[in-house]
Amino acid sequence: MAFPAELAEHVRRVAPVLLAGEQVLAVPEVFHSLLPGGGLQRGWTTRVGGSASARALAWALVSDVTTSGRWVAAVNVDGISLAAAAELGVAVERVLVVQNVGTDVWSATIGALIGAVDVIVFGEPRHRVRPSDHRQIASRCRERGTVLMELEADASMRSGRFDAAGQLPYDMVFTADPFAWDGLGCGHGHLRARSLRVAVSGRRAPGQGRHGYFELPGDDGTLRAVTAPAAVTAPAQRQRLAAVE
Amino acid sequence: MSNESREGNGCPQRILAIWCPDWPVVAAGITPDQPGAILHANRVVASSEAARAMGVVRGIRRREAQSRCPELEIGERDLATEARSFEAVANAIEVFTPRVEVIQPGTAIFPVRGPSRYFGGDEALAKKMIAALDDVLDGRTSCHIGIADGVFTARLAARMRVGGERGHVVAPSKSPDFLSPMPITTLDQPALTDILWRLGLRTLGDFAALHSADVLGRFAREGLTAHRRASGLDERLADVVDPPLEMAVSLVLEPPIERIDQAAFAARQLALDLEAKLAARGAACTRVAIEAESEHGENYVRAWRHEGALSVSAMTDRVRWQLDGWLNASPSVRPSGGLSLLTLRPVDLIPAGGRQLGFWGGETEADQRAGRAVARLEALVGAENVRVAQWKGGREPSDNVQLLPAGTVELADRQLSVFDERPWLGQLPAPSPVELFTHTQIDVVDDAGQVISVSGRGELSASPAKFRRPKSEWKEVAAWAGPWLLDERWWDPKRARRRARFQLVDRDGQAILAFVQEGIWWLAGTY
Numbered sequence: 001m002a003f004p005a006e007l008a009e010h011v012r013r014v015a016p017v018l019l020a021g022e023q024v025l026a027v028p029e030v031f032h033s034l035l036p037g038g039g040l041q042r043g044w045t046t047r048v049g050g051s052a053s054a055r056a057l058a059w060a061l062v063s064d065v066t067t068s069g070r071w072v073a074a075v076n077v078d079g080i081s082l083a084a085a086a087e088l089g090v091a092v093e094r095v096l097v098v099q100n101v102g103t104d105v106w107s108a109t110i111g112a113l114i115g116a117v118d119v120i121v122f123g124e125p126r127h128r129v130r131p132s133d134h135r136q137i138a139s140r141c142r143e144r145g146t147v148l149m150e151l152e153a154d155a156s157m158r159s160g161r162f163d164a165a166g167q168l169p170y171d172m173v174f175t176a177d178p179f180a181w182d183g184l185g186c187g188h189g190h191l192r193a194r195s196l197r198v199a200v201s202g203r204r205a206p207g208q209g210r211h212g213y214f215e216l217p218g219d220d221g222t223l224r225a226v227t228a229p230a231a232v233t234a235p236a237q238r239q240r241l242a243a244v245e
Numbered sequence: 246m247s248n249e250s251r252e253g254n255g256c257p258q259r260i261l262a263i264w265c266p267d268w269p270v271v272a273a274g275i276t277p278d279q280p281g282a283i284l285h286a287n288r289v290v291a292s293s294e295a296a297r298a299m300g301v302v303r304g305i306r307r308r309e310a311q312s313r314c315p316e317l318e319i320g321e322r323d324l325a326t327e328a329r330s331f332e333a334v335a336n337a338i339e340v341f342t343p344r345v346e347v348i349q350p351g352t353a354i355f356p357v358r359g360p361s362r363y364f365g366g367d368e369a370l371a372k373k374m375i376a377a378l379d380d381v382l383d384g385r386t387s388c389h390i391g392i393a394d395g396v397f398t399a400r401l402a403a404r405m406r407v408g409g410e411r412g413h414v415v416a417p418s419k420s421p422d423f424l425s426p427m428p429i430t431t432l433d434q435p436a437l438t439d440i441l442w443r444l445g446l447r448t449l450g451d452f453a454a455l456h457s458a459d460v461l462g463r464f465a466r467e468g469l470t471a472h473r474r475a476s477g478l479d480e481r482l483a484d485v486v487d488p489p490l491e492m493a494v495s496l497v498l499e500p501p502i503e504r505i506d507q508a509a510f511a512a513r514q515l516a517l518d519l520e521a522k523l524a525a526r527g528a529a530c531t532r533v534a535i536e537a538e539s540e541h542g543e544n545y546v547r548a549w550r551h552e553g554a555l556s557v558s559a560m561t562d563r564v565r566w567q568l569d570g571w572l573n574a575s576p577s578v579r580p581s582g583g584l585s586l587l588t589l590r591p592v593d594l595i596p597a598g599g600r601q602l603g604f605w606g607g608e609t610e611a612d613q614r615a616g617r618a619v620a621r622l623e624a625l626v627g628a629e630n631v632r633v634a635q636w637k638g639g640r641e642p643s644d645n646v647q648l649l650p651a652g653t654v655e656l657a658d659r660q661l662s663v664f665d666e667r668p669w670l671g672q673l674p675a676p677s678p679v680e681l682f683t684h685t686q687i688d689v690v691d692d693a694g695q696v697i698s699v700s701g702r703g704e705l706s707a708s709p710a711k712f713r714r715p716k717s718e719w720k721e722v723a724a725w726a727g728p729w730l731l732d733e734r735w736w737d738p739k740r741a742r743r744r745a746r747f748q749l750v751d752r753d754g755q756a757i758l759a760f761v762q763e764g765i766w767w768l769a770g771t772y
Contacts (some may be wrong), residue, residue, distance in 0.1 A: 052755060052771040055679035071615040079681040081770065082634045083645040087675050096615060097632040097648055098622055105625045112625060116618030118611070178754035181772075184724040187708060190674055191726075191748050191756055191772060217676055 025118055025147060026064045028089065030214060030225040034198065035172075036206045039064075040119070042145035044204065045138055045168065047161070049152025050175035053196055055081075056088060056216045057176040058151055060223055062119050063089035070094065073113045075122040076101050077151060087217060103127040110137055115144035124153040124161050131165050138168050173202040182219055192219040195226065257395035257479035259417065261357040261370070263338060263378065264389045264403040265331075267291050268351025271386045272327040273320040280314050285322040287638055324350070324562065325569055332570030334388075335547065336578055337381045341374060346532065346548040350566075354396055354550070367392045371412030387411060394420045396550075397474040401431060420477030425450030432471050437464065449475040481593065488530070493590040494518040501540045501583025505569045508584070509628060512564035513620050513652065515589045516557045523591065529554035530591035535567045537587050539580035545571055554595060557616070562653070564589065616656045628652050640669050640731055641742075642677045642758070642770055671731055673746065678758050678770025685768040687759060688713045689749070699745045699761050703730050712749055712759070714768060720751035728761070748772075 024039040032038055040046065040061065048058040062072050067089065073096040074080055082092045096117060101109045106125055113120050114137070129137075141148055150162045150170075163170055176196045183192030199211035218224040265271065269291035275281030280296040282289045289310050292301045299314040311317055327350035335353055338345045342360045347353045357370065364370040371390045378388040391402025393415035402413040402423070415423045427449045429438050446452045452460075453476040460472040474480045496515050502508050523529055533555060534548045547570075549555075549563045564587075571580060622631045632648035633656070639645055689697050691707035698706045705728065713719045727747030734740045744762040746769070751757075756772035 051753075052680055056676075056772075059679070070611050079683075079770070081642060081677055081679055081681050082648075083642050084677040084679045086646075087677055092634040092646065094611075094615070095634060096619070096622075096651060097634065098626060099630045099632065101626050101630070109622060109625050112618055112621045116614045178756070180754060181724065181750050181756055184726050184748060184750055184756070186724055187726060189726050191676060191750075192674075194676060194756075194772060221675060 023145065025070070026068065027061050028064055028223050030223050031061065031212075033212050033225065034174075034200050034206070034210060040147045041171070041204065042118075042147060043142035044171040045141065045148045045150075045163065046172045046174065046202070047150040047152065047163075047170045048174045048176065050177050050199075052154060053178045053194060054174070054176040055151060056084065056194060057174055057196060057198060057214075058121060058149060059085040059088040059090050060214075060216050061174075062121065062149070063091075063223075065119055066091040066094045070119075071096060071117040072119045072121060073098060073117040075109060075113070075120060076106075076125075077121060077123045078153075087221065089223065107133040107137065110148075111140065114140045114146045117146065119147045119149055121149045121151060122162075123151050128164055129162055131167055134162065134165065134167060170202045171204040172200055173205075175199045175201070179213070193217065257398075257420070257477070259357050259361070259392070259394055260354050260396050260399040261360075261367075261374070262352065262354045262391045262393075262396070262399035262403040263334070263374070264391070264400065265334065265351045265378075265382065265386050266389065267293055267386060268331065269322060269327055270320075271382075272323070272330045272350065275318055275320070276384070277386060279318065280316060281318040281320065282310055283320050283322050284310075286635060290322055325566055327351070328563075328566030329569045329573055332567075332574055333381055334378060335570075336574070337377055338374070340377065341370070343546075344548070346550045348400075348550050352400065354399060357392055361392075367414045368412070371414060375411055389413075391415070393423065394418065395474075395477060395479060397480060398424060398477055401427065421453065424475060424477050425453065429475075432474065434467070434471055437467060437471055453477075488528075488591045488594045492519075492522060492526075492594075493588055494522060495586060495588040498583070498585050498587060501585040502568075503572065503583040505565070505572055508568040508572070509565055509652070510624060511587055512568065513557075513561045513623070515564060515587060516560040517617075517620065519560065519589045519591065520557045523594070526594075527596060528594040529596075530594050531555065532592035533560060533563070534590040534592055535564055535588075536590060537568065537571060537580075537584045540582040540585040541580070543580050545580070548592060558652075558654070558656075560589070612656050619651045619656070623652055638669060640671045640733060642673070643681050643683075645677070671729070671733075673729065673748075673758070676772065678772050681770045682768045685715060687715070687757075687766050687768045689747075689759060689766045696766070697761075698764060699728050703728050703745060709747070709749060712751070712757070712766075714757075720753070720755075722749050723752045723754075724750045731760075 023042045024037050025042060026039045027035060048054045066072055071094045075098045080097060082095065085095065086092050098109060103126060107129065110120060176198045178194060179197050180195040181191055183189050193215045194217065195213065195215050197211060197213055199209065213226045213228050215224045215226055269283040270281050270293045273281065273283060275293050277294040279293060280299060282292040282296050282301050284290065284307055287307050289301060289303055289305050291303065296314055296317060301310045301314050301317060331350040335345055335347055338353060338355065342355045344355050345353055346355060361367050361370050364373055371392060374390055375388060382388060389403045390412040391399045391405065393399040393402045394417060398415060398420045402415050405413045425448065429441050429446055429448060429452060431449065432438050441452055452472065455472065457469060457472055461469045470480055494515055496511055498511060502511065531554055532548060532550045534546055537545045547567055551559060619631055628650050631651045633651045633654055634646045635649050637645060637647040689709050689712045691697055692710045695707065697709050709722045709725050711719045711721055725747060728745035731742060731744050731746060733742040744760040746758065746760040749757050749759060758769040758772065760767055760769050
């Protein structure tokens, strides 16, 4: 039942001032080492990329938002896999999927979702977002407390990015690279656990080169932080995979 | 309407209820002697007479239904079609009385005092009505009629099957005697009847014998309504009021609408307007009359009734179904031009907050905000592009979740994820791919550069060594597993799937799900 407008106005006036802690959307505890505020600051513009597996990180980041009764929208997320989202802890009944948004109504669609949902996850726009639209969207997000989360498109499909002009650089950029898979042999087994190295950058990043290692999900289906494997460099990663053969 | 319907509080109006059994099945075009079932969310919601004889009952799963009756014809629930096909029945009833109220497709009621006097008594009216409806139904299903004091009793009477008799008349003021021996579960409020059962109240008579003050104290408004039903009293409480005329909301349609897809947006807009108007008075409505006027001045009215308060999406659905029914009716009754004026008129108002959401249910502010955004998004990108998920279950990752248009779903108070279903045979274990692909061919070759082939028994020509996605470079395979064979729906040439699935990991640590079908490799997803 909706409030009458006057009552809503009174509620707004007498509502206590929001503390910084309440302006944060909680993320699962394992990510606290990456995000010192304990979550995604409301109004942030973020980007998740690095590899195709980065989508697992995006779903894991928004999982606590949905389980606490808030809504997440997924705009133009091609090949969306809500089964995977559910496995990563997302309450998929509160994910609003908006598909086939044309470039002419893209900004209006994002605009309609600001304030209506708490996180807007969107695939890289297929066009150049006008700087004026970009500024307007970003400022409305800060005002209404909605977090934008852009998903990087596959390298071969790359078309554009929300912050192409770099006017308001992303508050936080998550780069997720798979470094190991558990459970798969050479002709036997099946994938059990996805290990990702996640690095954060962007203008609100807590420090240069902050990163962590996570299993999303681990072989028991939960999200876990794992200790850094000894000297994970590109060649070592290859060796580890080669050793499986 | 109001003065006549108030025959003193407590003594309910005399009602005739029409019940066409298994309406979802009938609407899907399945005859009673054909085994058929209608499913919603993978569970049977209605089945035909022939299917019931083989054990296909409400509530069982698709697989179970198919195993009990292999030749079962299965359809997905489509409320719009049900409502549209019921319109013909409602039109036939309208010949007898203008005050028809549809409760749901398949069930309608009207106050019977006037018509009964005109047609020479309750029995005579019931006989005439059955004959008229049999003409319309044309053997697709039978219709059953119940006449009694009060809506609840009349509906129960319609469902009574005494010795093949299709009309059941409960004499005036005999409702309590009729209801008394009925089992408590006929109230159809599982949360409440479960408790009553455990309290030792097995029949409606037991429940009715309780003092209404005690029932109100323990079970609040829902309990009291149920108690009045069980006692054969008017189930509307004393605080139901007739709305003032200005509560109606209208929408002038310019240009006039002729197709249902144009009507959908108008339906939602009207429902939102009405809800805002009602909310300002702290009220909700349980009955709504939908009125339409065509550009040539033809008038159409139909009332819809609901057990609890009508929510925005419930109202939207009913308006859409009704418009669909009018616009797609047979040529003799169809409006000769487009519809130019649409009015929603609330009939019964109840205080808001006394609505029958689950037992302790409620809706959160976040759900409301998302619900409001849906209407705007539908206008921007089209109703079919704004979707929410529903669990469906299946063997492939893309089958697990079905996306339903958000405008057709009640966003608040939805069931929590039902991902605790037992696994499907042949389903790949978790984790699932995070991105799904369709129509993306890939190349998978062995050391010698030969495309890997899989025999009918699942034997590989060689181990995969390299794979390549379209427009990218060759990747060396670091680890792989498979084939997991899948042979689905082989009896249905259109939807049959026979494939061998593989997981492949390249040396950068990127994993993919691929499958071979008829010798061609396809990308199914990336992990």
